[in-house]
Amino acid sequence: xxxxxxxxxxxxxxxxxxxxxxxxxxxxxxxxxxxxxxxxxxxxxxxxxxxxxxxxxxxxxxxxxxxxxxxxxxxxxxxxxxxxxxxxxxxxxxxxxxxxxxxxxxxxxxxxxxxxxxxxxxxxxxxxxxxxxxxxxxxxxxxxxxxxxxxxxxxxxxxxxxxxxxx
Amino acid sequence: xxxxxxxxxxxxxxxxxxxxxxxxxxxxxxxxxxxxxxxxxxxxxxxxxxxxxxxxxxxxxxxxxxxxxxxxxxxxxxxxxxxxxxxxxxxxxxxxxxxxxxxxxxxxxxxxxxxxxxxxxxxxxxxxxxxxxxxxxxxxxxxxxxxxxxxxxxxxxxxxxxxxxxxxxxxxxxxxxxxxxxxxxxxxxxxxxxxxxxxxxxxxxxxxxxxxxxxxxxxxxxxxxxxxxxxxxxxxxxxxxxxxxxxxxxxxxxxxxxxxxxxxxxxxxxxxxxxxxxxxxxxxxxxxxxxxxxxxxxxxxxxxxxxxxxxxxxxxxxxxxxxxxxxxxxxxxxxxxxxxxxxxxxxxxxxxxxxxxxxxxxxxxxxxxxxxxxxxxxxxxxxxxxxxxxxxxxxxxxxxxxxxxxxxxxxxxxxxxxxxxxxxxxxxxxxxxxxxxxxxxxxxxxxxxxxxxxxxxxxxxxxxxxxxxxxxxxxxxxxxxxxxxxxxxxxxxxxxxxxxxxxxxxxxxxxxxxxxxxxxxxxxxxxxxxxxxxxxxxxxxxxxxxxxxxxxxxxxxxxxxxxxxxxxxxxxxxxxxxxxxxxxxxxxxxxxxxxxxxxxxxxxxxxxxxxxxxxxxxxxxxxxxxxxxxxxxxxxxxxxxxxxxxxxxxxxxxxxxxxxxxxxxxxxxxxxxxxxxxxxxxxxxxxxxxxxxxxxxxxxxxxxxxxxxxxxxxxxxxxxxxxxxxxxxxxxxxxxxxxxxxxxxxxxxxxxxxxxxxxxxxxxxxxxxxxxxxxxxxxxxxxxxxx
Ligand code: FES
Ligand code: FES
Numbered sequence: 001x002x003x004x005x006x007x008x009x010x011x012x013x014x015x016x017x018x019x020x021x022x023x024x025x026x027x028x029x030x031x032x033x034x035x036x037x038x039x040x041x042x043x044x045x046x047x048x049x050x051x052x053x054x055x056x057x058x059x060x061x062x063x064x065x066x067x068x069x070x071x072x073x074x075x076x077x078x079x080x081x082x083x084x085x086x087x088x089x090x091x092x093x094x095x096x097x098x099x100x101x102x103x104x105x106x107x108x109x110x111x112x113x114x115x116x117x118x119x120x121x122x123x124x125x126x127x128x129x130x131x132x133x134x135x136x137x138x139x140x141x142x143x144x145x146x147x148x149x150x151x152x153x154x155x156x157x158x159x160x161x162x163x164x165x166x167x
Numbered sequence: 168x169x170x171x172x173x174x175x176x177x178x179x180x181x182x183x184x185x186x187x188x189x190x191x192x193x194x195x196x197x198x199x200x201x202x203x204x205x206x207x208x209x210x211x212x213x214x215x216x217x218x219x220x221x222x223x224x225x226x227x228x229x230x231x232x233x234x235x236x237x238x239x240x241x242x243x244x245x246x247x248x249x250x251x252x253x254x255x256x257x258x259x260x261x262x263x264x265x266x267x268x269x270x271x272x273x274x275x276x277x278x279x280x281x282x283x284x285x286x287x288x289x290x291x292x293x294x295x296x297x298x299x300x301x302x303x304x305x306x307x308x309x310x311x312x313x314x315x316x317x318x319x320x321x322x323x324x325x326x327x328x329x330x331x332x333x334x335x336x337x338x339x340x341x342x343x344x345x346x347x348x349x350x351x352x353x354x355x356x357x358x359x360x361x362x363x364x365x366x367x368x369x370x371x372x373x374x375x376x377x378x379x380x381x382x383x384x385x386x387x388x389x390x391x392x393x394x395x396x397x398x399x400x401x402x403x404x405x406x407x408x409x410x411x412x413x414x415x416x417x418x419x420x421x422x423x424x425x426x427x428x429x430x431x432x433x434x435x436x437x438x439x440x441x442x443x444x445x446x447x448x449x450x451x452x453x454x455x456x457x458x459x460x461x462x463x464x465x466x467x468x469x470x471x472x473x474x475x476x477x478x479x480x481x482x483x484x485x486x487x488x489x490x491x492x493x494x495x496x497x498x499x500x501x502x503x504x505x506x507x508x509x510x511x512x513x514x515x516x517x518x519x520x521x522x523x524x525x526x527x528x529x530x531x532x533x534x535x536x537x538x539x540x541x542x543x544x545x546x547x548x549x550x551x552x553x554x555x556x557x558x559x560x561x562x563x564x565x566x567x568x569x570x571x572x573x574x575x576x577x578x579x580x581x582x583x584x585x586x587x588x589x590x591x592x593x594x595x596x597x598x599x600x601x602x603x604x605x606x607x608x609x610x611x612x613x614x615x616x617x618x619x620x621x622x623x624x625x626x627x628x629x630x631x632x633x634x635x636x637x638x639x640x641x642x643x644x645x646x647x648x649x650x651x652x653x654x655x656x657x658x659x660x661x662x663x664x665x666x667x668x669x670x671x672x673x674x675x676x677x678x679x680x681x682x683x684x685x686x687x688x689x690x691x692x693x694x695x696x697x698x699x700x701x702x703x704x705x706x707x708x709x710x711x712x713x714x715x716x717x718x719x720x721x722x723x724x725x726x727x728x729x730x731x732x733x734x735x736x737x738x739x740x741x742x743x744x745x746x747x748x749x750x751x752x753x754x755x756x757x758x759x760x761x762x763x764x765x766x767x768x769x770x771x772x773x774x775x776x777x778x779x780x781x782x783x784x785x786x787x788x789x790x791x792x793x794x795x796x797x798x799x800x801x802x803x804x805x806x807x808x809x810x811x812x813x814x815x816x817x818x819x820x821x822x823x824x825x826x827x828x829x830x831x832x833x834x835x836x837x838x839x840x841x842x843x844x845x846x847x848x849x850x851x852x853x854x855x856x857x858x859x860x861x862x863x864x865x866x867x868x869x870x871x872x873x874x875x876x877x878x879x880x881x882x883x884x885x886x887x888x889x890x891x892x893x894x895x896x897x898x899x900x901x902x903x904x905x906x907x908x909x910x911x912x913x914x915x916x917x918x919x920x921x922x923x924x925x926x927x928x929x930x931x932x933x934x935x936x937x938x939x940x941x942x943x944x945x946x947x948x949x950x951x952x953x954x
Contacts, residue, residue: 034201035205103375
């Protein structure tokens with residue numbers, strides 16, 4: 001059985017003809033060639049497949065593509081469309097928040113979604129959020145530090161902007 | 168042609184060296200952008216997808232495998248049993264007599280008998296992974312169940328059923344490496360004898376990326392091309408060629424980006440061979456990606472060991488002897504290339520650890536059971552025996568009424584080189600200094616006073632240990648492996664515009680070799696590290712390599728890369744001196760070129776001559792710029808060392824353990840990239856904590872795995888893993904090219920001991936001592952409840 005559907009990923013519209021049992025992560029990776037999103041468990045625990053659905057982090061292995069027709073989906077590929085790393089990615093690199101890099105796209109999207117929602121988190125809150133995903137390489141500390149650093153840089157930049165607009 | 172050198176890079180260390188600078192990782196941009204290439208990211212035209220029909224029985228005769236329905240499943244292209252593919256078995260042997268080692272074969276697909284739940288019986292190849300799964304479900308397998316062997320003690324029982332008919336008492340390895348004469352008298356007359364009985368849980372190395380492969384036959388190159396996530400591509404080539412009956416040159420194994428390995432991928436897997444054999448048969452690309460359930464139940468496991476260790480001490484706390492019996496439950500098969508000897512031989516050879524032990528006796532056994540087979544896992548046996556030896560010191564301290572850290576101080580090796588009772592020579596390290604600094608750090612931070620807080624159950628634990636890294640051919644030969652890993656080969660080339668590419672036989676899968684190896688080359692040649700391209704993981708481009716395991720990459724691979732760079736540098740100096748009419752002896756490599764007296768020639772200019780104006784080269788110098796070098800460790804390898812200190816708080820309400828503080832004082836000689844070294848330590852400690860407190864692969868009495876998903880197999884998250892304070896000491900290695908020692912495993916080795924000692928310290932008022940891991944919560948709860 002094949003179903004026709006329309007999916008919006010990273011601002012681009014795609015027409016698909018797929019089996020209804022096809023998961024979002026399989027569609028992203030294998031039908032759209034967006035292989036940045038990874039698969040670590042296919043049962044919703046590891047978070048390697050985390051993408052943003054209408055801005056909120058979601059497990060792409062637990063969702064059928066058909067369920068998110070009409071939603072705005074964002075994957076790791078949207079963070080640096082022209083090759084230049086964004087501030088969050090830069091912070092991961094500076095803090096050595098990745099080793100093998102397999103969990104990284106999921107961690108980045110988790111953090112991206114979270115910081116948009118909560119721009120002033122405490123380190124403990126960040127740690128709790130990072131605990132939704134698994135990393136086998138880093139011991140997590142540098143991931144938490146990277147996100148923390150990114151949050152402060154964004155706040156500083158925002159303050160500067162405010163100060164600038166007041167002048 | 169002479170010119171001025173370019174300005175210096177801001178990332179260089181102040182003394183002008185790349186080694187020692189935490190430069191941005193070359194790997195990061197692609198991995199952060201989601202543009203890495205992992206094996207499941209690879210798609211080839213016409214590619215098919217494989218999955219496996221796996222045994223549902225732990226131990227059974229295989230009566231019939233009916234694949235008719237499988238082949239009729241929509242989307243399924245082919246399905247093969249062992250008989251259909253007719254592949255040679257995977258075998259790995261030790262050169263030891265039959266009473267010490269029993270060779271067993273691991274068939275690529277089960278034949279006649281199944282020996283664990285999850286064992287591959289047939290491979291199903293289909294147009295997409297969903298159809299392959301459908302096909303697998305349609306298989307009909309008929310078993311005649313046999314009584315399963317599910318524990319080490321069960322395996323050794325007199326009337327135990329045999330997992331392999333050729334291995335009596337299910338014993339694959341039984342070696343007594345050392346037995347100091349008169350050791351029984353030492354124990355008989357010793358004032359204090361303590362004993363530790365410890366059982367450690369079976370663990371999964373658990374790379375976040377499961378195993379996988381893409382294979383296809385290429386008619387133009389007449390090659391079976393295999394892209395696989397393996398730490399040991401050349402060994403995969405050898406086994407695959409042997410199994411399918413091709414020449415080595417007809418197989419090309421390449422390794423894309425890899426999502427961790429930790430040892431699980433440093434042995435040859437049966438599924439990667441079967442998938443490649445199917446691709447060869449079908450002349451179509453075949454991909455296999457292991458799903459998490461299979462990774463948790465049917466992939467290579469590790470660490471299930473039982474120790475019975477006694478130690479004798481003098482009245483003033485000097486260790487007099489160590490008497491050990493180690494049984495390792497290796498599961499159903501011996502792995503290639505290490506064999507089932509990997510764990511018992513490691514434990515036997517190195518157990519005296521960092522202490523001056525004058526008398527030593529050990530018996531190490533590997534038993535086979537009806538559980539998934541094992542492979543080396545980060546630290547191999549050392550997390551276990553270090554834990555046992557560190558428990559010994561805690562118990563002895565109690566028996567002697569001494570402080571346990573003080574007791575360690577009295578016995579730790581301080582004069583180097585030190586040749587132990589185990590015939591190993593330990594190169595200089597900072598055993599005592601690391602112990603002192605770790606204790607002082609926790610004291611300064613105030614943890615010793617918080618320990619006596621009456622309202623809380625707080626304990627402090629230490630682990631002092633060293634870790635042999637850089638096992639050369641000599642060290643592995645002592646294990647009597649038939650296939651002896653050790654050396655590394657490197658080929659270096661400079662291209663037209665002065666950029667450098669260099670091969671390494673090691674294989675980075677998270678350890679940052681693209682960066683750290685480049686730093687090594689950069690220093691030797693005086694070029695920026697981002698002008699150096701590391702070539703790894705390709706059996707066609709790399710003559711031979713042993714891959715990455717046993718913390719060998721920087722010690723051995725890094726040395727080979729350095730040696731090759733020096734040779735290339737000699738070539739560059741010779742040519743430049745000729746072109747500038749100077750003395751080659753006076754020529755120095757500097758700032759991306761060669762300086763001879765007051766003139767300087769860039770590498771690009773030299774390369775221009777070497778490739779495009781060869782008539783200008785000195786007499787006797789051929790065109791091109793390239794060199795090859797190899798490196799092996801002559802002696803016993805080099806020992807990294809560390810002391811870990813851990814503070815825990817126990818929850819009397821639940822028996823839970825919270826780690827309040829973790830300090831690691833480590834010494835891996837010269838750190839090429841300190842940030843990467845710290846990353847290895849932190850990640851290793853997380854895995855050690857996982858083994859101490861959370862993770863265990865359990866089976867029921869029928870041999871059915873009880874943890875087939877992440878719901879049951881509890882991988883710690885950021886909430887369970889603490890921040891780690893790291894302090895560095897540096898005792899450079901005298902015989903590796905860069906002064907570096909290995910840094911990949913130490914974290915994992917020290918953590919179980921530090922955590923277990925801390926928990927026992929917190930339980931000190933209860934009279935209960937716990938020696939097994941993962942530490943059972945209920946036992947802590949009960950101990951606190953009754954006190
Ligand atoms: S792959 Fe989706 S949560 Fe693990
Ligand atoms: S960096 Fe390897 S799993 Fe996180």
